[in-house]
Amino acid sequence: MNKIWLVIQREYLTRVKNKTFILTTLLAPLGIILLIAIQAVIMSTGSDKIKNIEVYDPSHLLEGELSSRDNLKFSFPNQPLDSLINHYIAGQISGVLEIPPIEDSLVTQYTYRYHADDQLAMDESMAVDRAIGKKIRSFKLKKLNVDASLLNKIDTDISGVPVMVLKDKNVTSMTTMVASALGFVIGYAMFFIIMLYGAQVMRSVMEEKINRIVEVLISSVKPFELMLGKVIGVGLVGLTQIGIWLLLIPAALFVGSMMFGIDTSELSSNSISPEIAGVSAQNEFLQVLQELKNMNWFLILPLSIFYFLMGYFAYSALFAAIGSAIGEDINEANSLTLPVMIPLMISMIIGFSAFNAPDSTLAIWSSMTPLLSSVVMPVRLPFDPPWWQIAISVVSLLLFTIFLVWLAARIYRIGILMYGKKATFKEIAKWIRYKG
């Protein structure tokens, strides 16, 4: 036990003290600040060129509706189209917007023209579209004799509220959304952590094998202890790195927004126009918080940790076994890692579908299948899966993980002493049967 602890310590300390580790751990949040800075710079350079657009609007459709904004100046000179186009040719303006009169106020199709050799930018044409649309709409309302205030009552905000029949639980329309998002985040985090640090375990095994120190080590410590210490040590490094990021990234976002005056929430919700987000955004945020609070954390948290640990142990043990079977060349790893990567990839894809349909047959069965369950079940957890499914999943994953660690250790103890070429799967199968 004491020796495993020594191995854990070494694996942990040499990594945490490593310059690359310190750099990547610290630079990731800095990278986020940098990203914000770059975005700020790009956005500010976008507005330095002013566009003067003259509008040919004989029917005065848009006058007063199309207001100039930051870099976009509209003017409505009462002149024929030709002379406006001549202004453009003379280089006095950036373009001419031709707004043909509306023949029939109940049109369903309307085309305007922009005379210039470069096109309107997306947001510019959208502003014009909006203004025209608004105007046509009010024309139509007038024509149809509809009161505008009445029309507002036509739009309906739809939400479906799940009502539990047998379970005693308060659920709102937000619950499903929050549950999905949470499951998604947990599932994805699981996948990346397992992949990232599992590969580190493999590299650590290979390092000791290639350095030829491994034989000295296993004359002092059992191969199983060495492998386990490695898996745990690297896992702790992963937790440390994630812990630091969890602290630094919000801090970096905060600092970034202070320095560059950008609302960082826009980064993620660019697509939602401010009018829609507006007042309800704060409301929704509180609702999300409330939903998160309502989640059965006593179930989700320990189980997520369990699934993470089991998944990490199972996969990184397999990675350790692979690392031991590789000869001298790190490039040989690819063909051997493939069989381990496949279930991980599949679990990720199923996790994706489980995020949409947490109660599909595929999601249910794969959440009870070891190797897949460590990614799929966490995705389903926020949706309150039946306890028996959780029980089967937990027991099967636990047993299978123990089996895999045992299996990996049997491969590892032989593999680390084999020098020369990369082992084939047939040879590896033989190693498992070797005695002592």
Next chain:
Amino acid sequence: MNSLSLKNVVKAYSNHIAVNDVSFEVKPGTIFGLLGPNGAGKTSLIRIITTITAADSGQVLINGEPLNQLHPNKIGYMPEERGLYKKMKVGEQLMYLAQLKGLSNKKAKENLKYWMKKFEIQDWWNKTIGDLSKGMGQKVQFIATVVHEPTLIILDEPFTGLDPLNANLIKDEIYQLKEKGATILFSTHRMEQVEQICEDIVLINQGKVLLQGHVDKIKNDFKEFKFSIRFEGTQPADLPLDEVDVLASDANSIVFKTKDYEHSNAILHAFIKNQVPVLSFNEILPSLNEIFIQQVTQKS
């Protein structure tokens, strides 16, 4: 009680038997040679003794006790395939290896200071192996093998890749460790080293013991009554050469092979009788190398 005894040890891999019914005993405080050509099963045997692998059958006793979990802490092992962490500091990795052998932090540091001072490498503590030359790395490797004061030290081809200076240094240390009571198992296929260093040996080939015993006794057992005589003046005319093979001769010396001491004495007697001054008269014992080659080629 013997430091190490092996009784009918067998180890088979899927396609061959690496160790086939090997038994031998190593007396405490001696330097014991485990000899054999490449692939004879030396490393397989050593891995069994160091608990890296287990024997399929047979018994290994250390100080009379069957091999157990505590024994690795008493064994110092320098494998043939050796190395260190390239990016780890010398001090840190030696501390790690010493503690893996069961030393406390304090004791490990104390012992390391002693050895580093002895090898005059005190200022290497914070260097990484990558910064050191190969010879320097070998010193560090040796310290890693003996830092925990093992009672049984197993050296697999310890002189491979050593420059003469370091080889001498390590040889001296081996003697000193022996003087302090450690038992040393020295595995090699380099016979001239064995003749210099070892007292007892076991010679294995293809997993089997070919011969074992004290170096002098083995040489004696394989002696061929080969002699050399050096003299001044002229060779006596009446040398009794009828039962003798003259292997080489020149004006002042003869090398010959005979059947027994009676014949060799007769030759010496002829010199004395004729008053030819004899400068030296030696029996030429076979070198271990000759015995080794003879045994290995004969039996395989």
